Amino acid sequence: MVRSIGNYDEVGCSGYYSFLSALTRGTDENKVVTISTDDTVALVTEDENFSGVVRVISQGDKLAGVQTDGWAEVEYTAGDELMPNQVDRDFSGASAWTNNNINSYDETNDLSITANAKDQYCYLPVASAPTIIGRRYRLTFDVDNLVSTWTIKSYDGTQTIGTVSAGGAQLFEFTAETTGGLRIVANTTTSSGDFDNFSLSEVPSVGWNYLVGGKTDGKVKVAQNAIVKVVSVTVPVGGDELMPNQVDRDFSGASAWENVDINSYDETGDLSITANAANQYCKIAATSVPTVAGRRYRLYFDVANLTSTWTIKSYDGTQTIGTVSQNGTNQYLEFVAATDGGLRIVAGSNTSSADFDNFSLKEVGVGSSEEDEELIGGTIIGVYSVTNQDQLIDNVELDENGAVNIRLAAGATAANYFKVAVLKSKDQWPKAYLVRSVDDTNYKCTLFLGN
C-alpha cells in the first residue's frame, strides 16, 4: 500500500503537515517556521510572517512535520524599540531624564545616582517611554556599582515595575497600568548605582496581537508597525557638499576651472579675473559641479575687489543662474537646475573684474529618511510638519530602498521637520493571532494558529 505524504515516516504524526526542510533534528523542534519555497519550511526570521510550528524532524533532517492549526506554545523575543530618543537610552547626550530629589545625580555617559534618603527618585516622562494600558512590555537596562536596591516604577509612581537588587543586565516584563514613563526610586538611604542602556519594547499580551518573526530565528515578536509606519524626515538648511574636489572650491591647487577668453586669469589662491570685453568667460565642467535638472541648489562663493558685474551661467551657457553685483563672503545664488551642471562666469561689461573664492554647491530644500526594507514597495499616505515648516512641499517620494525624500519649493530658512506616513506593501503586513496565555518566566506564549 502506498502511504500518503504525511503518514509515511515519523514525520507524519497526526495533525501535522509534512514539508521539506533543512532543519536540524534535536535542535529546531517547536520553533516557528515560514514556508520558504515550494513545499519547504525554514525558521522564520525577523519581521517575516510565519506559517506554523515545527514539531517533528526526520532523521535525515530533510522532512518536517508542522503544526499549522490549533493552539501552539512558542517562544517570543522583545519587539521593536519604543523609547524614541537614543539619549534617553544610552545617555550619549542631554536626555529627558530628570532628577527630582536624588542627592547625587549625573547623567554623563550613564545615569549615576546616589541617594541619601529613602524614596528619593528621578524620572523619565511618559512621551519618552510610552505604553498602552493593558498591554505587556519588556524593560531592559544595565546596572553597575549597585549599592542597596532601587525600585522601578511608572512615571506617576502608581505602578511598581520591578526591583533592582543585583548588578548586571536587568529584565522586567509587566502589564502597563499607566500610559508610561519611568521612575527610579531609592529603597534605602544608601541606594546607589550606575544605570545605562535602557530599552522598552512590547511583548505578547493575552488577546489579539500582530505577531511576526522575532529577533531570534524561530521565535516571534509583536510587530510594532502593523500596516502603517511613520518615518521622520528633516530638511536641513543646506545639504551635503556637491563639488567633489576641494581645489575647485578654494583654489588651493591646480583646479578644473579653465579660462576661455578672459583677458586676465589667475587661479593662484583664488580666482582673480579681469575682462576687457563683455561676455568673456571662464568655465568648469559638470563633473566638478554636478547638478540634476529639476532639482534646487544653492551656489555659495566669496567675492572681493569687484568691478562692474559678472553673470553666473550653466556650463553650456543656456541657463543664467544669477548676477554677481557686490562684494561679500558666503553669498549664494539659489536656482533650479535646467542642465546637468558645470558653470560659466561671464563678464557683464568690458571692465568686469573680481576675486572669487570658496565655491560651494549644495542641494537645498531636500531631506531624506534612512533606507528601510520594511517600506520597500509601500505607499505614502500622509505628511505633516513637526516643530517647523517654513516652505511649501513640492514633492514627497518613496525610493526603491525604502527611504522617503521630501523636496521643498525653496530652500529651508531653518531646518524643517516632517513625519511621513507610509502604508506598507501588502506582503509586509503582519497577521493577528489570538494569545490565550503568556509565560513571562520562560518567555513563551500560547497562540491560536487557526482552524
Add this chain to the structure above:
Amino acid sequence: MAIRSVGDRDNPIGKDGLYTFLSALTRGTDEDKVVKISDNDTVALVTAGENFAGVVRTISQADSLAGVQMDDWAEVSFTHGAEPSVGWNYLVGGTTAGTVKVPTYPLIKPVNITVSSGKTSGASEADTELVGGTIIGIVPTGNQDQLVDNIALGTDGSVTVTLASAATADNTFTVSVLKAPAKQAKKYLVSKVDATNHKCVIWLG
C-alpha cells in the same frame, strides 16, 4: 480509566469543538455570549469596543470553567443601532457586555480640531480609543491661513495642532489617526442578520 485531557474532563465543558478556559461567568446566564481572553487561560464577557475571541457555550456548575466556541458559524447578539450587514463586517464588543457591534471607526479615526482666531494652537479632547495611535494625515476643512508647525498625539489620546503664527481666522482641520494595532477591529463574515431579535450569525474562523 485513562486520564482525560483538559477539555474532556468536566462535562459539559469538553464538548466537541469547544476550548476550555477559566472564567467567572455565570451558568444559566452567560451562555451564548461573546467573550474575550482577559488573562492567562481566562475568558470574560467582551465589553464595548474590545476585540473578542469566541462565544461561550457551556459553563461548569461551579462557574469556574467555560467551553468556548472559536470556529465555525456562531449566532451572537448585536447592539441595536450598530447592526452588521450580510457579508464582511468589522465587529467589536457591543454596548452591552457579551454582544457585538459594528465600530464607527475600526482602524482610522478622524479628529476635528479648530485653532481659533488669534491662537497658535488647538486641541481635541482626550480619547482613550486613540492612545498609542499614529497620526497619518491632516487636511484643512474650511480655512487654513497659517502653515502647520506641529501635530502631536498626546498620551491621553488628544491631538494638538500648532500653527507657525497666530490664526487670522478660525483654522479648522481634520487629523486622521491610525489606532494602535491592539485597538484595531477585526473583520468577520456575517451570513444572516435577525433584525427583530438583534442577532446575527458570524464566521469565527
